[in-house]
Amino acid sequence: MEWITTIKEAIRYMEDELLTIKGPEEVAEHVHISPMYLQRGFQIMTGYSIGEYIRNRRLYLAATELVHTDHKVIDIALKYGYETPESFTKAFTRFHDASPSEVRKDRTLVKTFLPLRISIVIQGGSSMDYTVDKMAAFKVIGFSREFSVDTCYLEIPKYWDEVFKKYVSNLLAGNAPANEIEQAVFDNRIGEFGVCIDDVGESGKFCYMIAGRYMGGVVPVGMKVFEIPETTWAKFKCVGAMPEAMQTVNTQIWKEWLPGNIEYELAGKFNIEWYSSVGNTKDSDYQSAIWIPVKRK
Numbered sequence: 001m002e003w004i005t006t007i008k009e010a011i012r013y014m015e016d017e018l019l020t021i022k023g024p025e026e027v028a029e030h031v032h033i034s035p036m037y038l039q040r041g042f043q044i045m046t047g048y049s050i051g052e053y054i055r056n057r058r059l060y061l062a063a064t065e066l067v068h069t070d071h072k073v074i075d076i077a078l079k080y081g082y083e084t085p086e087s088f089t090k091a092f093t094r095f096h097d098a099s100p101s102e103v104r105k106d107r108t109l110v111k112t113f114l115p116l117r118i119s120i121v122i123q124g125g126s127s128m129d130y131t132v133d134k135m136a137a138f139k140v141i142g143f144s145r146e147f148s149v150d151t152c153y154l155e156i157p158k159y160w161d162e163v164f165k166k167y168v169s170n171l172l173a174g175n176a177p178a179n180e181i182e183q184a185v186f187d188n189r190i191g192e193f194g195v196c197i198d199d200v201g202e203s204g205k206f207c208y209m210i211a212g213r214y215m216g217g218v219v220p221v222g223m224k225v226f227e228i229p230e231t232t233w234a235k236f237k238c239v240g241a242m243p244e245a246m247q248t249v250n251t252q253i254w255k256e257w258l259p260g261n262i263e264y265e266l267a268g269k270f271n272i273e274w275y276s277s278v279g280n281t282k283d284s285d286y287q288s289a290i291w292i293p294v295k296r297k
Contacts, residue, residue: 002265003041003258003259003261003265003266004118004259006031006033006038007041007042007045007046007118008118009030009031010027010030010031010038010042010050011053011115011116011118013027013030013031014027014050014053014054014057015057015115018054018057018058018061019058019079019080019081021054023050023051023054024038024039024049024050024051024149027050033266034198034266034268034269035198035206036149036196036198036206036269037198037266037269038050039149040149040254041254041258043149043150044250044251044254044255045118045254045255045259046116046118048116049149049150051150052150053116055091055095056095056113057113057115058080058081059080059091059092059095059096059113060095060110060111060112060113060114061080062076062077062079062080062088062092063092063096063100063103063110063111064110065079066100066103066104067103067104067107067110073085073088073089073100073101076088076100077089088100095111096109096110096111097109097111128236128249128252128253128256128257129236129237130234130235130236130237130257131234131235132232132233132234132235132264132294133232133233133235134230134231134232134233135230135231135232135233136230137227137228137229137230137231138213138214138227138228139213139214139225139226139227139228140193140195140209140211140212140213140214140225140226140228141184141188141190141211141212141213141214141219141223141224141225141226142188142190142193142195142209142210142211142212142223142224143163143167143190143209143210143211143222143223143224144207144208144209144210144224144226145159145207145208146205146206146207146208147159147205147206147208148205149205149206152206152208153243153247156194156208156243157242157243159208159210160194160210163210164191167181167182167185167190168182168185168190168191170182171185171186180218180220181220181222181223183218184217184218184219184220184223185212187215187217188211188212188213188214188215189212189213189277190210190211190212191210191212191275191277192211192212192213192274192275192277193209193210193211193212193213193272193273193274193275194208194209194210194211194272194273194275195208195209195211195226195228195270195271195272195273196208196270196271196272196273197209197226197269197270198269198270209224209226211226228270228272229268231267231268231293232267232293232294232295233272233291233292233293233294234257234264234291234292234293234294235274235289235290235291235292236249236253236257236289236290236291236292237249237287237289238287238288238289238290239285239286239287240284240285240286241281241282241283241284241286242275242281242282242286242288245286245288246273246288246290249290250290253290253292262297263296263297264294264295264296264297265294265295265297266292266293266294267293267294267295268293270293271290271291271292271293272290272291273288273289273290273291274288274289274290274291275288276288
């Protein structure tokens with residue numbers, strides 16, 4: 001399915017099933033795409049997570065029902081997915097900046113949130129520097145944690161700082177590995193890759209690995225090995241200080257490259273960030289890359 005068509009169909013499905021939909025996984029299953037890719041692309045293109053979109057639409061419709069009917073607040077709360085009037089009132093007030101009773105008295109307080117309309121806007125003149133390469137399967141080893149798509153842009157850089165401070169700082173100081181974990185970090189060049197893996201975590205989350213190419217040997221407690229299957233990769237070059245340079249290119253991929261691409265579409269349930277071992281990550285000429293698994297249409 002074309003990327004723009006996928007997003008439009010996701011919105012149509014959410015609107016049709018607004019009162020019963022369970023979450024992003026249900027939407028992703030309907031449009032036959034990885035939940036991680038759908039949530040990431042949807043948020044980049046619209047500015048809202050799928051969860052936010054569903055919640056905001058429900059709260060807007062709840063407000064219109066409040067001002068146009070005499071239905072009880074508890075009945076409206078239950079209809080729009082809230083178990084108690086208290087939880088509904090809290091969410092409603094946060095969204096509309098007014099309580100249900102205030103909105104019922106003054107309909108001008110309703111904050112409008114209509115269904116999204118998606119279209120392609122052609123602007124600028126920049127091109128993306130990328131290559132398409134087919135690679136054999138390989139294994140990576142590293143540290144992993146689950147993240148929410150909603151907060152990953154903020155939380156993953158903090159995770160890198162945490163891991164490097166705990167396991168890499170001694171090596172960067174020029175010292176020999178002091179323990180089994182540091183030896184694995186040294187031998188496998190942990191930090192070369194950041195790997196996003198979908199469908200392995202809790203609902204609404206994905207697994208992120210700070211990893212290196214697995215060269216064999218001991219896998220210390222606290223680390224894991226993951227096999228990347230044979231894949232055709234679209235590799236996008238990033239130049240600039242981290243994490244801004246990579247986040248900028250990532251946004252371009254979802255808003256510009258995928259919607260207008262006539263050759264390739266997404267494949268697989270993972271993607272890779274590659275980091276050069278040369279230079280400082282804060283330098284303006286630092287090089288990194290984003291690898292997206294693709295297949296020909």
